[in-house]
Amino acid sequence: MKRLCGILTLSLASGLALAAPGVALKDENVLSKPSATSAAVGKMTKGMAVDIVAKQGGWLQVKAGGKQGWVRLLSVRAGAGGAGGNGLAGVAGVAGAVTQKSDPSRVVAVAGVRGLNEEDLKGAKFNAQELAKLEGYAVTASQAKAFADKSGLKAVKIKALPKPDAEADGETL
Amino acid sequence: MKRIFSILALMLGTHVASSAAFDLGKILQLPEENKQQKTEQAQQPASRSSGLSPLMLLGKTSVEDEARIGRQVSGDLLGAAPLVKDDTLQRYVNTVGRWVAQQSNRKDLDWHFGVIESEDINAFAAPGGYVFLTKGLYKRLNNEAELAGVLAHEIAHVSRKHHLELLRKSQLIGALSQTVSKEIKSGDQAVQNLIGNGAEMLARGLDKEAEFEADRIGAVFAARAGYDPWGLPTVLQDMAAINTGDNRLALLYKTHPTAADRLARLGEAVGDRFDSLPTGKEFPERFYRIK
Numbered sequence: 195m196k197r198l199c200g201i202l203t204l205s206l207a208s209g210l211a212l213a214a215p216g217v218a219l220k221d222e223n224v225l226s227k228p229s230a231t232s233a234a235v236g237k238m239t240k241g242m243a244v245d246i247v248a249k250q251g252g253w254l255q256v257k258a259g260g261k262q263g264w265v266r267l268l269s270v271r272a273g274a275g276g277a278g279g280n281g282l283a284g285v286a287g288v289a290g291a292v293t294q295k296s297d298p299s300r301v302v303a304v305a306g307v308r309g310l311n312e313e314d315l316k317g318a319k320f321n322a323q324e325l326a327k328l329e330g331y332a333v334t335a336s337q338a339k340a341f342a343d344k345s346g347l348k349a350v351k352i353k354a355l356p357k358p359d360a361e362a363d364g365e366t367l
Numbered sequence: 368m369k370r371i372f373s374i375l376a377l378m379l380g381t382h383v384a385s386s387a388a389f390d391l392g393k394i395l396q397l398p399e400e401n402k403q404q405k406t407e408q409a410q411q412p413a414s415r416s417s418g419l420s421p422l423m424l425l426g427k428t429s430v431e432d433e434a435r436i437g438r439q440v441s442g443d444l445l446g447a448a449p450l451v452k453d454d455t456l457q458r459y460v461n462t463v464g465r466w467v468a469q470q471s472n473r474k475d476l477d478w479h480f481g482v483i484e485s486e487d488i489n490a491f492a493a494p495g496g497y498v499f500l501t502k503g504l505y506k507r508l509n510n511e512a513e514l515a516g517v518l519a520h521e522i523a524h525v526s527r528k529h530h531l532e533l534l535r536k537s538q539l540i541g542a543l544s545q546t547v548s549k550e551i552k553s554g555d556q557a558v559q560n561l562i563g564n565g566a567e568m569l570a571r572g573l574d575k576e577a578e579f580e581a582d583r584i585g586a587v588f589a590a591r592a593g594y595d596p597w598g599l600p601t602v603l604q605d606m607a608a609i610n611t612g613d614n615r616l617a618l619l620y621k622t623h624p625t626a627a628d629r630l631a632r633l634g635e636a637v638g639d640r641f642d643s644l645p646t647g648k649e650f651p652e653r654f655y656r657i658k
Contacts, residue, residue: 214608219631230642252597252641267600268634271627272608310448310487310501311618315566318447325442327450328481328497331457335474338465347593347648349470355583358635 213245213257215274224263228253236261244270428531430495434477436534437495439558440565441479444491444499447566448483451502451657456482459655463511464498464518470591471526480518488606489619491569492521494531503615506657507605511650515592516599520585527584529577530568572622579624579632586633595647603630 218241223234228250238244238258244265248255252267333341342348428436450457457480464480476496482505490500498521508514524530558565582599590596607626609616623629 217627219627219634230639249601251595251646252600266634267597267604268630268637271630272604273627310483310485310489312570312621314447315444315570316564318443318564318566320439320442321446321449322442324445324449325438328441328445328457328479331454331461331481332477332479333458333461333465335465335469338462338469341462342466342593345648345650345653347466350591350593350645350647352587352591352644353640354587355636355640357580357583358632 213247214272216244216246216254216256216270216272217274218242218244218258218265218269219271220269222265222269224256224258224261224265226263228255228264232264235263238265238269243274246270246272428494428528430476433528433531434495435558436531436565437493437497440493440530440568441481441497441499443564443566444493444569445481445483448485448501451482451484453482453657456505456655456657460500460505460514460518463514464522467515467519467588467592467594468496468522470588471522473526476525478522486615487618488609488615490517490521492524492530493565493569494525494528496525498522498525502657508602508654509651510595510598510654512589512595512598512647513602513649514598514654515589515594516585516597517602519588519592520581520599522588523581523584524573524577526588527577527580529573529581532577533568533571533573570618570622575624575628579629582629582633583636586637590641590644590647593648595649596641596644598649600630600633603633 218238221237221239224236224238225232226235236259238256242258245257246254247257247262249267250264253264254267254270255262255264256270258265460480460482461478465478468474468476468478473496478496478498480498481500483499483501485501486503487501488504488507490498490504492498498518500517500521504517505514508517582603586596586599589598603626606616606619607630611620611625624632
Protein backbone atom coordinates (compact mmCIF):
# COMPACT_ATOMS: atom_id res chain seq x y z
CA MET A 195 0.00 0.00 0.00
CA LYS A 196 2.87 2.30 0.82
CA ARG A 197 4.31 1.77 -2.64
CA LEU A 198 1.01 2.47 -4.35
CA CYS A 199 0.68 5.69 -2.43
CA GLY A 200 4.16 6.58 -3.63
CA ILE A 201 3.17 6.07 -7.25
CA LEU A 202 0.03 8.11 -6.75
CA THR A 203 1.99 10.94 -5.17
CA LEU A 204 4.45 10.86 -8.04
CA SER A 205 1.66 11.04 -10.57
CA LEU A 206 0.08 13.99 -8.83
CA ALA A 207 3.41 15.72 -8.43
CA SER A 208 4.15 15.50 -12.14
CA GLY A 209 0.75 16.86 -13.10
CA LEU A 210 -0.60 13.50 -14.16
CA ALA A 211 -3.56 13.23 -11.88
CA LEU A 212 -5.44 11.97 -14.92
CA ALA A 213 -4.41 8.61 -16.24
CA ALA A 214 -2.99 8.19 -19.73
CA PRO A 215 -5.25 6.60 -22.32
CA GLY A 216 -4.51 3.18 -23.76
CA VAL A 217 -6.09 0.40 -25.79
CA ALA A 218 -6.16 -3.31 -24.91
CA LEU A 219 -4.21 -5.39 -27.42
CA LYS A 220 -5.74 -8.68 -26.28
CA ASP A 221 -8.28 -10.27 -23.95
CA GLU A 222 -6.74 -10.52 -20.52
CA ASN A 223 -7.71 -10.76 -16.88
CA VAL A 224 -7.18 -7.65 -14.79
CA LEU A 225 -5.30 -8.82 -11.71
CA SER A 226 -5.24 -7.55 -8.14
CA LYS A 227 -1.43 -7.36 -8.08
CA PRO A 228 1.40 -7.12 -10.65
CA SER A 229 1.91 -10.86 -10.50
CA ALA A 230 0.60 -13.67 -12.73
CA THR A 231 -0.50 -15.66 -9.67
CA SER A 232 -2.66 -12.94 -8.15
CA ALA A 233 -6.46 -12.99 -8.25
CA ALA A 234 -8.47 -11.60 -11.15
CA VAL A 235 -10.58 -8.55 -10.34
CA GLY A 236 -11.94 -8.00 -13.83
CA LYS A 237 -11.38 -8.55 -17.51
CA MET A 238 -10.33 -6.40 -20.44
CA THR A 239 -11.13 -7.33 -24.02
CA LYS A 240 -9.17 -6.60 -27.18
CA GLY A 241 -9.80 -3.09 -28.47
CA MET A 242 -11.21 -1.83 -25.16
CA ALA A 243 -10.21 1.69 -24.13
CA VAL A 244 -8.38 1.66 -20.80
CA ASP A 245 -6.78 4.24 -18.53
CA ILE A 246 -3.15 3.58 -17.65
CA VAL A 247 -2.57 4.54 -14.03
CA ALA A 248 0.91 3.26 -13.23
CA LYS A 249 3.76 1.11 -14.52
CA GLN A 250 5.82 -1.37 -12.58
CA GLY A 251 8.34 -3.59 -14.34
CA GLY A 252 6.48 -5.64 -16.92
CA TRP A 253 3.06 -4.61 -15.57
CA LEU A 254 0.66 -1.73 -16.03
CA GLN A 255 -1.99 -0.71 -13.56
CA VAL A 256 -5.10 0.11 -15.57
CA LYS A 257 -8.71 1.03 -15.18
CA ALA A 258 -10.64 -1.20 -17.55
CA GLY A 259 -14.40 -1.55 -17.64
CA GLY A 260 -14.81 0.09 -14.24
CA LYS A 261 -12.26 -2.20 -12.55
CA GLN A 262 -8.76 -1.20 -11.53
CA GLY A 263 -5.94 -3.71 -11.50
CA TRP A 264 -2.83 -4.97 -13.24
CA VAL A 265 -2.25 -6.31 -16.77
CA ARG A 266 0.92 -7.15 -18.67
CA LEU A 267 2.85 -4.21 -20.17
CA LEU A 268 2.64 -5.76 -23.63
CA SER A 269 -1.12 -6.36 -23.47
CA VAL A 270 -1.95 -2.66 -23.75
CA ARG A 271 -0.69 0.03 -26.03
CA ALA A 272 -0.50 3.63 -24.89
CA GLY A 273 -2.39 6.27 -26.87
CA ALA A 274 -6.07 6.59 -27.57
CA GLY A 275 -8.14 5.52 -30.55
CA GLY A 276 -7.17 4.46 -34.08
CA ALA A 277 -3.74 3.12 -34.88
CA GLY A 278 -1.82 5.93 -33.27
CA GLY A 279 -1.55 7.96 -30.16
CA ASN A 280 -2.87 11.41 -29.48
CA GLY A 281 0.21 13.07 -28.08
CA LEU A 282 -0.92 12.71 -24.47
CA ALA A 283 1.42 11.36 -21.86
CA GLY A 284 1.98 7.67 -22.35
CA VAL A 285 3.43 4.97 -20.16
CA ALA A 286 6.68 6.82 -19.73
CA GLY A 287 4.71 9.81 -18.56
CA VAL A 288 2.82 7.74 -16.07
CA ALA A 289 6.12 6.36 -14.85
CA GLY A 290 6.86 9.91 -13.87
CA ALA A 291 9.80 10.68 -16.09
CA VAL A 292 8.36 12.36 -19.14
CA THR A 293 5.50 14.77 -19.00
CA GLN A 294 4.03 15.63 -22.33
CA LYS A 295 0.84 17.53 -22.30
CA SER A 296 -1.66 17.93 -25.03
CA ASP A 297 -0.44 21.42 -25.81
CA PRO A 298 -1.39 22.83 -29.21
CA SER A 299 1.64 25.12 -29.28
CA ARG A 300 3.90 22.12 -28.88
CA VAL A 301 2.39 20.45 -31.91
CA VAL A 302 3.05 23.55 -33.98
CA ALA A 303 6.63 23.69 -32.77
CA VAL A 304 7.16 20.05 -33.67
CA ALA A 305 5.76 20.54 -37.15
CA GLY A 306 8.44 23.15 -37.78
CA VAL A 307 11.31 20.79 -36.93
CA ARG A 308 12.92 19.44 -40.03
CA GLY A 309 13.30 15.70 -39.68
CA LEU A 310 15.68 13.20 -41.19
CA ASN A 311 13.67 12.30 -44.26
CA GLU A 312 14.13 10.07 -47.25
CA GLU A 313 15.45 12.91 -49.40
CA ASP A 314 18.12 13.77 -46.81
CA LEU A 315 19.31 10.17 -46.86
CA LYS A 316 19.24 9.82 -50.63
CA GLY A 317 21.17 13.03 -51.11
CA ALA A 318 23.68 12.35 -48.33
CA LYS A 319 27.37 12.75 -49.15
CA PHE A 320 29.86 10.37 -47.54
CA ASN A 321 31.45 12.07 -44.53
CA ALA A 322 34.84 10.46 -43.85
CA GLN A 323 35.67 12.80 -41.00
CA GLU A 324 32.55 11.95 -39.02
CA LEU A 325 33.11 8.25 -39.69
CA ALA A 326 36.65 8.53 -38.31
CA LYS A 327 35.26 10.31 -35.28
CA LEU A 328 32.70 7.55 -34.78
CA GLU A 329 35.39 4.88 -34.94
CA GLY A 330 37.43 6.81 -32.42
CA TYR A 331 34.69 6.33 -29.81
CA ALA A 332 34.89 2.53 -30.06
CA VAL A 333 34.84 0.57 -26.82
CA THR A 334 36.57 -2.81 -26.65
CA ALA A 335 34.99 -5.99 -25.31
CA SER A 336 37.21 -5.86 -22.23
CA GLN A 337 36.35 -2.22 -21.53
CA ALA A 338 32.67 -3.10 -21.78
CA LYS A 339 33.15 -6.04 -19.40
CA ALA A 340 34.94 -3.82 -16.89
CA PHE A 341 32.06 -1.33 -17.07
CA ALA A 342 29.54 -4.12 -16.47
CA ASP A 343 31.51 -5.59 -13.58
CA LYS A 344 31.85 -2.21 -11.92
CA SER A 345 28.12 -1.57 -12.11
CA GLY A 346 26.94 -5.04 -11.09
CA LEU A 347 25.58 -5.92 -14.53
CA LYS A 348 25.80 -9.69 -14.78
CA ALA A 349 25.30 -11.60 -18.01
CA VAL A 350 22.22 -13.82 -17.68
CA LYS A 351 21.45 -16.94 -19.71
CA ILE A 352 18.10 -16.41 -21.40
CA LYS A 353 16.58 -18.48 -24.18
CA ALA A 354 15.62 -16.84 -27.46
CA LEU A 355 11.93 -16.00 -27.82
CA PRO A 356 9.94 -18.12 -30.27
CA LYS A 357 8.31 -16.56 -33.32
CA PRO A 358 4.58 -16.33 -32.54
CA ASP A 359 2.10 -18.31 -34.66
CA ALA A 360 1.17 -16.46 -37.82
CA GLU A 361 -2.51 -17.08 -37.06
CA ALA A 362 -2.31 -15.42 -33.72
CA ASP A 363 -0.82 -12.18 -34.94
CA GLY A 364 -2.09 -8.92 -33.62
CA GLU A 365 -1.35 -6.84 -36.66
CA THR A 366 -4.95 -5.92 -37.25
CA LEU A 367 -4.99 -3.57 -34.32
CA MET B 368 54.39 3.33 -45.93
CA LYS B 369 53.45 6.87 -46.76
CA ARG B 370 49.79 5.89 -46.66
CA ILE B 371 50.18 4.36 -43.25
CA PHE B 372 51.74 7.51 -41.91
CA SER B 373 48.90 9.57 -43.25
CA ILE B 374 46.44 7.23 -41.52
CA LEU B 375 48.38 7.66 -38.32
CA ALA B 376 48.30 11.42 -38.78
CA LEU B 377 44.57 11.24 -39.26
CA MET B 378 44.21 9.18 -36.12
CA LEU B 379 46.31 11.61 -34.12
CA GLY B 380 44.61 14.60 -35.63
CA THR B 381 41.09 13.51 -34.93
CA HIS B 382 41.42 11.23 -31.96
CA VAL B 383 43.66 12.99 -29.52
CA ALA B 384 40.80 13.63 -27.14
CA SER B 385 39.36 10.17 -27.56
CA SER B 386 40.04 7.56 -24.95
CA ALA B 387 39.54 4.67 -27.37
CA ALA B 388 42.25 2.12 -26.89
CA PHE B 389 44.49 1.76 -29.88
CA ASP B 390 47.70 -0.08 -30.27
CA LEU B 391 50.45 1.67 -32.16
CA GLY B 392 51.96 -1.65 -33.14
CA LYS B 393 48.71 -2.74 -34.72
CA ILE B 394 48.29 0.52 -36.58
CA LEU B 395 51.71 0.20 -38.12
CA GLN B 396 50.93 -3.23 -39.48
CA LEU B 397 49.91 -3.45 -43.07
CA PRO B 398 46.16 -4.01 -43.43
CA GLU B 399 46.84 -7.24 -45.30
CA GLU B 400 48.66 -8.57 -42.26
CA ASN B 401 45.98 -7.57 -39.87
CA LYS B 402 42.56 -7.86 -41.38
CA GLN B 403 40.85 -8.05 -37.99
CA GLN B 404 42.05 -4.62 -37.05
CA LYS B 405 41.08 -2.79 -40.18
CA THR B 406 38.12 -0.98 -38.86
CA GLU B 407 40.08 0.29 -35.90
CA GLN B 408 42.34 2.22 -38.21
CA ALA B 409 39.79 4.83 -39.19
CA GLN B 410 40.66 4.16 -42.78
CA GLN B 411 38.52 5.77 -45.33
CA PRO B 412 36.88 3.21 -47.56
CA ALA B 413 38.21 5.13 -50.57
CA SER B 414 41.71 3.97 -49.70
CA ARG B 415 40.74 0.36 -50.24
CA SER B 416 41.76 -1.20 -53.49
CA SER B 417 40.17 -4.61 -53.87
CA GLY B 418 36.69 -5.50 -55.08
CA LEU B 419 34.16 -7.21 -52.88
CA SER B 420 34.51 -10.91 -52.47
CA PRO B 421 32.73 -12.93 -55.17
CA LEU B 422 31.46 -15.04 -52.28
CA MET B 423 28.71 -12.50 -51.85
CA LEU B 424 27.22 -13.79 -55.08
CA LEU B 425 26.77 -17.14 -53.37
CA GLY B 426 24.94 -15.54 -50.48
CA LYS B 427 27.96 -15.44 -48.22
CA THR B 428 29.69 -12.25 -47.21
CA SER B 429 33.00 -12.16 -45.43
CA VAL B 430 33.09 -10.24 -42.17
CA GLU B 431 35.47 -7.88 -43.89
CA ASP B 432 33.13 -7.13 -46.78
CA GLU B 433 30.28 -6.73 -44.34
CA ALA B 434 32.26 -4.11 -42.42
CA ARG B 435 33.11 -2.31 -45.65
CA ILE B 436 29.44 -2.11 -46.58
CA GLY B 437 28.61 -0.92 -43.07
CA ARG B 438 31.22 1.81 -43.20
CA GLN B 439 29.95 3.05 -46.53
CA VAL B 440 26.38 3.16 -45.24
CA SER B 441 27.51 4.82 -42.00
CA GLY B 442 29.65 7.42 -43.76
CA ASP B 443 26.67 8.31 -45.95
CA LEU B 444 24.29 8.49 -42.98
CA LEU B 445 26.75 10.73 -41.14
CA GLY B 446 26.79 12.94 -44.23
CA ALA B 447 23.05 13.46 -43.70
CA ALA B 448 23.26 13.86 -39.91
CA PRO B 449 26.62 14.26 -38.11
CA LEU B 450 27.41 12.97 -34.64
CA VAL B 451 26.20 15.01 -31.68
CA LYS B 452 29.25 16.89 -30.44
CA ASP B 453 29.38 15.38 -26.98
CA ASP B 454 32.26 13.00 -26.26
CA THR B 455 30.79 11.81 -22.95
CA LEU B 456 27.50 10.92 -24.61
CA GLN B 457 29.17 9.06 -27.47
CA ARG B 458 31.48 7.10 -25.18
CA TYR B 459 28.59 6.23 -22.89
CA VAL B 460 26.48 4.91 -25.76
CA ASN B 461 29.44 2.91 -27.08
CA THR B 462 30.05 1.39 -23.65
CA VAL B 463 26.43 0.33 -23.08
CA GLY B 464 26.10 -0.79 -26.70
CA ARG B 465 29.26 -2.85 -26.65
CA TRP B 466 28.21 -4.61 -23.46
CA VAL B 467 24.85 -5.51 -24.99
CA ALA B 468 26.53 -6.60 -28.25
CA GLN B 469 28.69 -8.99 -26.19
CA GLN B 470 25.49 -10.93 -25.48
CA SER B 471 24.86 -11.45 -29.19
CA ASN B 472 26.14 -14.16 -31.50
CA ARG B 473 28.47 -11.59 -33.11
CA LYS B 474 30.58 -10.33 -30.26
CA ASP B 475 33.73 -10.39 -32.36
CA LEU B 476 32.60 -7.60 -34.67
CA ASP B 477 34.08 -4.13 -34.25
CA TRP B 478 30.93 -2.50 -32.91
CA HIS B 479 30.34 1.22 -33.29
CA PHE B 480 27.53 3.27 -31.81
CA GLY B 481 26.65 6.89 -32.44
CA VAL B 482 24.04 9.48 -31.53
CA ILE B 483 23.32 11.63 -34.57
CA GLU B 484 22.18 15.22 -34.77
CA SER B 485 18.49 15.03 -35.60
CA GLU B 486 15.25 15.75 -33.77
CA ASP B 487 13.63 12.82 -35.57
CA ILE B 488 12.78 9.78 -33.44
CA ASN B 489 14.62 6.88 -35.07
CA ALA B 490 17.49 4.41 -34.92
CA PHE B 491 19.50 2.68 -37.63
CA ALA B 492 21.81 -0.27 -38.09
CA ALA B 493 24.27 -1.05 -40.85
CA PRO B 494 26.11 -4.30 -41.57
CA GLY B 495 29.33 -5.03 -39.72
CA GLY B 496 28.26 -3.61 -36.37
CA TYR B 497 27.27 0.03 -36.94
CA VAL B 498 24.38 1.34 -34.85
CA PHE B 499 22.92 4.85 -34.65
CA LEU B 500 20.13 6.57 -32.82
CA THR B 501 18.92 10.11 -33.21
CA LYS B 502 19.23 12.76 -30.55
CA GLY B 503 15.43 13.07 -30.74
CA LEU B 504 15.03 9.45 -29.65
CA TYR B 505 17.81 9.60 -27.07
CA LYS B 506 16.19 12.58 -25.33
CA ARG B 507 12.98 10.58 -24.81
CA LEU B 508 14.78 7.80 -22.93
CA ASN B 509 14.48 7.66 -19.16
CA ASN B 510 17.11 5.16 -18.11
CA GLU B 511 19.96 2.93 -19.26
CA ALA B 512 17.69 -0.11 -19.71
CA GLU B 513 15.68 1.79 -22.32
CA LEU B 514 18.89 2.80 -24.11
CA ALA B 515 20.07 -0.82 -23.97
CA GLY B 516 16.73 -1.94 -25.42
CA VAL B 517 16.92 0.46 -28.36
CA LEU B 518 20.54 -0.47 -29.10
CA ALA B 519 19.71 -4.17 -28.71
CA HIS B 520 17.00 -3.94 -31.38
CA GLU B 521 19.60 -2.52 -33.80
CA ILE B 522 22.24 -5.04 -32.68
CA ALA B 523 19.69 -7.74 -33.53
CA HIS B 524 19.43 -6.43 -37.11
CA VAL B 525 23.21 -6.77 -37.44
CA SER B 526 23.28 -10.16 -35.76
CA ARG B 527 20.58 -11.50 -38.10
CA LYS B 528 22.23 -9.75 -41.10
CA HIS B 529 18.90 -8.23 -42.12
CA HIS B 530 20.40 -5.48 -44.26
CA LEU B 531 22.78 -7.86 -46.03
CA GLU B 532 19.79 -10.03 -46.84
CA LEU B 533 18.03 -6.99 -48.26
CA LEU B 534 21.03 -6.28 -50.49
CA ARG B 535 21.13 -9.87 -51.65
CA LYS B 536 17.47 -9.82 -52.57
CA SER B 537 17.69 -6.54 -54.45
CA GLN B 538 18.55 -6.36 -58.11
CA LEU B 539 21.64 -4.37 -57.12
CA ILE B 540 23.40 -7.67 -56.75
CA GLY B 541 23.86 -7.45 -60.51
CA ALA B 542 26.00 -4.37 -60.09
CA LEU B 543 28.29 -6.36 -57.85
CA SER B 544 28.94 -9.10 -60.35
CA GLN B 545 29.78 -6.43 -62.88
CA THR B 546 32.23 -4.85 -60.53
CA VAL B 547 33.91 -8.10 -59.69
CA SER B 548 34.25 -9.13 -63.31
CA LYS B 549 35.68 -5.83 -64.44
CA GLU B 550 38.00 -5.41 -61.48
CA ILE B 551 38.68 -1.85 -62.37
CA LYS B 552 36.94 -0.10 -59.53
CA SER B 553 38.44 0.86 -56.23
CA GLY B 554 37.21 -0.87 -53.10
CA ASP B 555 35.03 1.99 -52.07
CA GLN B 556 33.61 2.26 -55.53
CA ALA B 557 32.81 -1.44 -55.45
CA VAL B 558 30.70 -0.96 -52.35
CA GLN B 559 29.08 2.11 -53.80
CA ASN B 560 28.26 0.23 -56.98
CA LEU B 561 26.70 -2.50 -54.94
CA ILE B 562 24.51 -0.49 -52.64
CA GLY B 563 24.20 2.87 -54.36
CA ASN B 564 23.96 5.57 -51.74
CA GLY B 565 24.23 3.56 -48.56
CA ALA B 566 21.94 5.81 -46.59
CA GLU B 567 19.21 5.25 -49.15
CA MET B 568 19.07 1.63 -48.01
CA LEU B 569 18.14 2.92 -44.56
CA ALA B 570 15.35 5.03 -46.05
CA ARG B 571 13.89 1.96 -47.74
CA GLY B 572 13.74 -0.06 -44.57
CA LEU B 573 13.38 -3.78 -43.95
CA ASP B 574 10.28 -5.94 -44.08
CA LYS B 575 7.92 -6.04 -41.10
CA GLU B 576 8.92 -9.52 -40.04
CA ALA B 577 12.55 -8.41 -39.70
CA GLU B 578 11.43 -5.61 -37.38
CA PHE B 579 9.30 -7.94 -35.24
CA GLU B 580 12.21 -10.37 -35.06
CA ALA B 581 14.61 -7.60 -34.00
CA ASP B 582 12.19 -6.66 -31.20
CA ARG B 583 12.15 -10.26 -29.93
CA ILE B 584 15.90 -10.70 -30.17
CA GLY B 585 16.62 -7.20 -28.88
CA ALA B 586 14.54 -7.63 -25.73
CA VAL B 587 16.47 -10.84 -25.00
CA PHE B 588 19.92 -9.33 -25.69
CA ALA B 589 19.23 -6.44 -23.29
CA ALA B 590 17.98 -8.85 -20.62
CA ARG B 591 21.02 -11.09 -21.11
CA ALA B 592 23.19 -8.03 -20.45
CA GLY B 593 21.54 -7.74 -17.03
CA TYR B 594 19.18 -4.89 -17.89
CA ASP B 595 15.48 -4.73 -17.14
CA PRO B 596 13.89 -6.58 -20.07
CA TRP B 597 11.09 -3.99 -20.29
CA GLY B 598 13.32 -1.20 -21.61
CA LEU B 599 12.51 -1.74 -25.29
CA PRO B 600 8.76 -2.32 -24.66
CA THR B 601 8.63 0.90 -22.62
CA VAL B 602 10.22 2.85 -25.49
CA LEU B 603 7.66 1.33 -27.87
CA GLN B 604 4.90 2.41 -25.48
CA ASP B 605 6.31 5.92 -25.50
CA MET B 606 6.21 5.94 -29.31
CA ALA B 607 2.69 4.48 -29.32
CA ALA B 608 1.49 7.47 -27.33
CA ILE B 609 2.78 9.96 -29.93
CA ASN B 610 0.45 10.87 -32.76
CA THR B 611 1.39 8.75 -35.78
CA GLY B 612 1.19 11.88 -37.94
CA ASP B 613 3.97 13.57 -35.97
CA ASN B 614 6.78 14.66 -38.36
CA ARG B 615 9.44 13.25 -36.08
CA LEU B 616 8.11 9.73 -36.67
CA ALA B 617 7.59 10.05 -40.44
CA LEU B 618 10.63 8.05 -41.52
CA LEU B 619 10.30 5.57 -38.65
CA TYR B 620 6.76 4.69 -39.67
CA LYS B 621 7.68 4.56 -43.33
CA THR B 622 10.22 1.85 -42.50
CA HIS B 623 8.66 0.14 -39.45
CA PRO B 624 5.31 -1.34 -38.40
CA THR B 625 3.38 0.86 -35.95
CA ALA B 626 4.42 0.77 -32.32
CA ALA B 627 1.03 -0.78 -31.49
CA ASP B 628 1.64 -3.70 -33.87
CA ARG B 629 5.15 -4.16 -32.51
CA LEU B 630 3.89 -4.24 -28.92
CA ALA B 631 1.20 -6.77 -29.80
CA ARG B 632 3.62 -9.05 -31.66
CA LEU B 633 6.27 -8.82 -28.98
CA GLY B 634 3.61 -9.54 -26.36
CA GLU B 635 2.64 -12.77 -28.09
CA ALA B 636 6.25 -13.93 -28.07
CA VAL B 637 7.01 -12.88 -24.49
CA GLY B 638 3.83 -14.07 -22.76
CA ASP B 639 4.93 -15.22 -19.31
CA ARG B 640 8.48 -16.06 -20.39
CA PHE B 641 10.09 -13.11 -18.60
CA ASP B 642 8.22 -13.74 -15.34
CA SER B 643 11.01 -15.81 -13.80
CA LEU B 644 13.90 -13.56 -14.85
CA PRO B 645 16.00 -11.97 -12.14
CA THR B 646 15.20 -8.28 -11.70
CA GLY B 647 17.23 -6.36 -14.23
CA LYS B 648 18.95 -3.01 -13.79
CA GLU B 649 17.61 0.31 -15.05
CA PHE B 650 20.11 2.89 -13.75
CA PRO B 651 17.88 5.97 -13.99
CA GLU B 652 20.36 7.93 -11.86
CA ARG B 653 23.51 7.45 -13.85
CA PHE B 654 21.77 7.57 -17.23
CA TYR B 655 23.55 10.29 -19.20
CA ARG B 656 21.28 13.16 -20.14
CA ILE B 657 22.03 15.48 -23.03
CA LYS B 658 22.44 19.04 -21.86
